[in-house]
Amino acid sequence: MKVVLENLTKKYPNRNKKEGGEVVAVDGFNFEIPDGKLIGLLGPSGCGKSTTLNLISGLEAPTEGKIYFGGDDVTDLPPENRGVGLVFQNYALYPHLTVRKNIRFPLENLKKGEKMTNEEMDAKALEAAKLVQIDEYMERKPSELSGGQQQRVAIARALVKIPRVLLLDEPLSNLDARLRLQTREEIRRIQKETGVTTIFVTHDQEEAMSISDMIVVMKKGVIQQIGKPQEVYDNPVNLFVAKFLGTPPINVFEGKVRDGKVWVGPDAILDAHGVPDKDVWVGIRPEGVIPDPTGPLKMKLLNIETMGRDTSVVCKDEAQTGDSLRFIIASDAKIDRKSKTVNFNVKPYKAFLFDKETEERIKIK
Amino acid sequence: MQNGKNYKAWLYLLPAIAFIGVFMIYPLIDVLIYSFEEGFNFASQSFFGTGGYNYSYVLHDPYFLQAVKNTFILVIITVPLSTGIALLISVGLNSVKKFKEFFQTVFFLPYVTNTLAVGLVFMILFKKTAYSDGLINLLITAFGGSAVDFIDGPYWAKMFVLCFYTIWVVMPFKILILTSALSSVDEMYYKAAKVDGTSKWRIFTRITLPMISPMIFYLVITGFIGAFKAYSDVVAIFGTNLNAAGMNTIVGYIYDMLYGNSGGYPSYASAAAIILFAIVLTITVINLLISKKNVKA
Numbered sequence: 001m002k003v004v005l006e007n008l009t010k011k012y013p014n015r016n017k018k019e020g021g022e023v024v025a026v027d028g029f030n031f032e033i034p035d036g037k038l039i040g041l042l043g044p045s046g047c048g049k050s051t052t053l054n055l056i057s058g059l060e061a062p063t064e065g066k067i068y069f070g071g072d073d074v075t076d077l078p079p080e081n082r083g084v085g086l087v088f089q090n091y092a093l094y095p096h097l098t099v100r101k102n103i104r105f106p107l108e109n110l111k112k113g114e115k116m117t118n119e120e121m122d123a124k125a126l127e128a129a130k131l132v133q134i135d136e137y138m139e140r141k142p143s144e145l146s147g148g149q150q151q152r153v154a155i156a157r158a159l160v161k162i163p164r165v166l167l168l169d170e171p172l173s174n175l176d177a178r179l180r181l182q183t184r185e186e187i188r189r190i191q192k193e194t195g196v197t198t199i200f201v202t203h204d205q206e207e208a209m210s211i212s213d214m215i216v217v218m219k220k221g222v223i224q225q226i227g228k229p230q231e232v233y234d235n236p237v238n239l240f241v242a243k244f245l246g247t248p249p250i251n252v253f254e255g256k257v258r259d260g261k262v263w264v265g266p267d268a269i270l271d272a273h274g275v276p277d278k279d280v281w282v283g284i285r286p287e288g289v290i291p292d293p294t295g296p297l298k299m300k301l302l303n304i305e306t307m308g309r310d311t312s313v314v315c316k317d318e319a320q321t322g323d324s325l326r327f328i329i330a331s332d333a334k335i336d337r338k339s340k341t342v343n344f345n346v347k348p349y350k351a352f353l354f355d356k357e358t359e360e361r362i363k364i365k
Numbered sequence: 366m367q368n369g370k371n372y373k374a375w376l377y378l379l380p381a382i383a384f385i386g387v388f389m390i391y392p393l394i395d396v397l398i399y400s401f402e403e404g405f406n407f408a409s410q411s412f413f414g415t416g417g418y419n420y421s422y423v424l425h426d427p428y429f430l431q432a433v434k435n436t437f438i439l440v441i442i443t444v445p446l447s448t449g450i451a452l453l454i455s456v457g458l459n460s461v462k463k464f465k466e467f468f469q470t471v472f473f474l475p476y477v478t479n480t481l482a483v484g485l486v487f488m489i490l491f492k493k494t495a496y497s498d499g500l501i502n503l504l505i506t507a508f509g510g511s512a513v514d515f516i517d518g519p520y521w522a523k524m525f526v527l528c529f530y531t532i533w534v535v536m537p538f539k540i541l542i543l544t545s546a547l548s549s550v551d552e553m554y555y556k557a558a559k560v561d562g563t564s565k566w567r568i569f570t571r572i573t574l575p576m577i578s579p580m581i582f583y584l585v586i587t588g589f590i591g592a593f594k595a596y597s598d599v600v601a602i603f604g605t606n607l608n609a610a611g612m613n614t615i616v617g618y619i620y621d622m623l624y625g626n627s628g629g630y631p632s633y634a635s636a637a638a639i640i641l642f643a644i645v646l647t648i649t650v651i652n653l654l655i656s657k658k659n660v661k662a
Contacts, residue, residue, distance in 0.1 A: 059556055080562025092557040096575040105571075106561035161561075 001070050001164040001197050003033040003056065008065035010051050010221075025051040027221040029065070033214070036195045038188065040208030040229075043218035044244070049201045052218075053167050056199065057084045069164050080109070082165075085158030085196075089170040091150045093142040093157070100138040103128055103156045128156040131190060148179045155187070159194060166191070168200035172207055184211050205245050209233065217241050234349070239359035242283045242352055248312070248326045253319040255282035255353075257362075262353065265319045269297045269346050272353065272364045279356040281321075286312075286328040288350025291335045295345040299325065304337055311335075315342060399635035412632070419636035428608045429637060432618040438524060439531060439614070440592040447532040448584055451539035456569070458540070459547045469544060476537035483534060484601020491515035491526050491602075516603065523603070523612055531598055535591065539584050546580035547573065582656040586649060593645050596620065615641045 008029040011022040025048040033039050041049040054060040056067060058079035066075045074082045093102050103125040107116055116124070129135040132152040142150055151171065158166055171187060172180045188211040191198045202208050208215050209229040217224045217232065217240075225237045236242035242250050253264045257275045261268040264282055289297065291313075299315040302324070306312075311333065315325045327344070329335070335342065353362040399405055400419055402412040423429050458468055475483065490500045493514045497503075502512040513519070515526045550573060558568045574581075596616040599607060607613035608621065615637065622634035 057560055059559065079560045084560060086557070086560045088553050088557060090551075090553060092551070092553040094554065094572060094575075096578075105558075105563075109562045109564070109567065111562075157561075 002035045002068075003165055003197055003199070004066075004068040005029045005031055005052075005056075006066040006068070008052070008055060008067065009063050010048070010055060010060065011063045024221050026055065026062075029223060031216065031223065031226055033197060033199065036197055037213040038191045038198045038200070038211060040212035040215040041199060041201045041218060042205055042208040042215050042244070043203065045203055046220075047218045048221040049203075049218055050169055051221075053086075053169055053199065053201050056165065057086050057167050058082050059086075083161070083163050085161065085163035085166045087151075087154045087158045087166070087168045087171055089173060091142075091154040091174075093150055093153055095142055098139050098141055099129070099134065099145070099153050100125055102142065102153055103160050106157060106161045124160055125156075128160040129153075131159065131193065132156045132186075146179075147175050148183055151175065151183060152186070155190060159190075159196070162194075163196060166194075166196045166198040168198065170201055170203070172202070172204070180207070187211060206247055209245065217244060236283075236352060237361050239281055239283065239354040239361075242354070242361075246285060248286050248328070249322075250283045250285055250352075251325045251327070252321045253282040253284070253317065254321065255280050255319060257353070262351075262364075264297065265317065267296045267298055270348055270351055270364070275353065275362055275364060280362060281354040281356060281359065283352045283354065284327075284346060285350040286326055288347045289327050289329065289344035290347065291329055291333050291342065292345045293336075293343055295343040297344040297346055299342055299344075301339060301342040304335065306331055313342060396635045396638055399631055400639045402632055405632045419632045420640070423633050423636045423640065426633075428613060428621075429615075429618050431608075431611060432613040432615050435524070435527075435612060436593060436595065436614045439527060439595055440589060442528045443531045443535070443592055444585060444588040446528075447535050447539060448581065448588060450532065451536055451543055451584070452581070454536075455540050455543035455547055456573075458544050469540075472540045473537045475534060476541070480534065480597050481601045484530070484598065487526065487530050487602055488516065493517070517610070520611060523610070526602060527599060527612065530602060531592065531595065534598060535588065539588075542580055542584060543577065546577040550576045579656075582652070586652045586656075589648050589652065590645055593641065593648070615644075 008026060009024070010026040011024050014021050014023050027048075029052065041052060043049050051060065055062050058074070058077060062075065066073055068074065069082065079086075094105065097105065100122070104121050107121045107124055110116065126135060126138070129138060132155050134149060134152045134156060137145060137149065142153065145153065151174075155166075155168075155171075168187070172183055175183055184207055187198075187200070200208075200212075212229055214226065215229050215232055216226050219240050225232050225241050227235075232241065233245050236245065239252070243252065255262055255264045256277070256279050257263070257272050258277050260271060260273050260275070262270040262272045262280070262282060269282075284297075289295075299317040301313070302316055303314040304311060305314065309331060310328050311331045313327045313329060313335065315327065317325060348364070353364060354360060355362055401415050401417070403414050403416060403418045405412040454472065458465060458472070461468060491502075492499050493502065493512070493516065498506070498512045499515070501515065506512055513522045515522045517523075554572055554576070555568065558572055563571070594616050595614050599612055599614055599617060603610045603612045605625070607617045613621070619634045619637045619641070622630045622637060
């Protein structure tokens with residue numbers, strides 16, 4: 001089911017009564033989610049991503065704008081008539097009901113005409129449980145399950161009515177690191193098997209990048225960029241997106257463009273033909289450098305950490321922003337560990353320029 | 366565990382154990398002994414013999430049987446009704462947005478009011494005097510009914526006043542417990558139910574009720590125990606001559622046997638106390654057994 005958001009806006013009255021006015025949680029969203037895709041809504045906390053999810057689910061009504069599922073305008077429909085499945089951050093499993101009854105619960109609510117027999121409901125519940133591989137535990141209470149298992153039950157409950165859209169609110173945040181990795185693959189698998197259009201909210205960029213078909217990066221209720229994860233990573237539209245994606249994070253320097261060259265401190269690190277002279281932020285991805293004793297980017301060498309596959313080089317530079325600079329190079333790359341300084345060549349496609357004032361991307365032709 | 370530590374643990378427990386022993390365990394055992402000593406006399410500390418006569422006397426005493434009947438009627442009517450009404454009011458309070466705290470305070474006020482003072486108010490509402498028929502009777506006659514003497518009149522009228530009064534007095538505590546139980550149910554369950562298209566009634570019966578069921582059972586058990594021990598409320602409305610009014614309760618009977626006009630019979634009082642204890646224990650055990658089966662959260 002294609003989901004279209006049209007100029008979607010949600011304003012709340014300001015909690016701080018003295019300040020008054022309104023807080024805009026979601027500001028004029030326009031985007032289209034193609035049928036059967038997995039979409040990650042990504043942003044720091046308080047950026048309006050959960051509100052967006054609530055608006056799509058119908059738990060909250062938008063101040064302005066429209067929501068379409070396929071061709072249908074669902075803006076004014078209550079949640080139960082939208083055909084959405086929602087998985088909550090804390091799963092919201094009913095603690096007094098067994099797994100079977102939890103999964104069956106949405107089916108038992110069906111109105112006349114759609115009513116199922118007991119056997120049908122049990123069959124459907126079992127089918128959903130098998131899909132998420134929780135069918136061994138049908139008679140257990142949620143408290144007797146691990147976090148990951150509870151998560152699966154919650155997904156099964158959301159899927160049992162075969163929703164048009166599946167919504168997941170921070171689905172992995174309550175799991176430990178190992179389970180998180182496993183569960184995100186699981187979510188991907190379930191989504192592919194059912195083909196349900198799925199939207200999930202996360203503040204963890206790695207999570208979003210690893211399983212989404214598309215990511216939507218948000219900041220303070222405004223969409224910053226929409227695209228395939230790798231495209232957004234390789235082509236951030238502004239400094240915020242560049243900083244938000246990637247671990248370790250992008251290295252940002254204060255720099256300037258003079259005479260078609262990008263300068264960081266005294267070093268002219270890149271060509272920048274056609275860019276007028278101005279002050280800029282220079283972002284270089286950690287993997288965007290090659291050690292070269294004659295390379296233009298010269299920095300103080302603080303530490304070299306070798307971690308199996310690759311080596312991370314911790315440096316310092318006067319023009320840096322943030323606490324430290326970290327670059328990832330191949331572990332077989334030659335680098336003089338005893339030297340106090342290190343020189344790099346910069347890969348042009350891994351370095352981005354951003355306007356000092358607007359923080360918008362300046363493309364180098 | 367090491368013996369030394371054990372000894373220390375008992376030492377720390379000693380004050381509490383001594384207190385409970387002297388003021389609870391010893392009197393309990395003493396009451397049990399009294400109840401088997403026939404014709405015990407406080408003054409001479411003597412008795413005629415031992416045996417079950419005290420029980421036999423009490424169980425054949427029409428006043429005691431009346432007291433048991435009154436107590437049971439009171440328990441059976443007031444406990445379910447008060448819990449049910451308290452639940453209704455709490456659910457109502459929970460859905461009110463404006464003035465919620467104000468209403469909560471209003472509903473809690475009777476709890477801090479003295480039982481006897483409230484009893485007086487009820488007297489004024491219900492009692493027929495030479496000057497007035499009481500407020501309730503004025504209302505009844507205004508609507509074309511005939512006045513009833515609620516305090517000295519027919520049994521059902523007196524029972525009605527007593528039940529009404531008891532429900533009114535126990536309500537605030539139950540509302541307090543239930544409103545806090547209701548607000549402790551996580552909002553996300555309601556959201557989840559809403560997305561699943563659950564009707565309001567089903568949300569209440571399938572989610573809210575099971576989640577607050579431990580608190581409801583707590584209220585039912587303490588309600589039963591409290592109603593079985595009813596005494597001061599009855600005195601507040603009907604005065605101290607309860608046997609004559611036919612409104613005595615089991616505790617009232619025990620008191621009368623000890624200190625009342627017919628007082629000075631500690632053996633009978635003890636036997637009645639033990640019977641009351643047995644009744645309360647049985648009911649509580651049954652309650653606990655049922656709750657174990659049904660309280661799931």
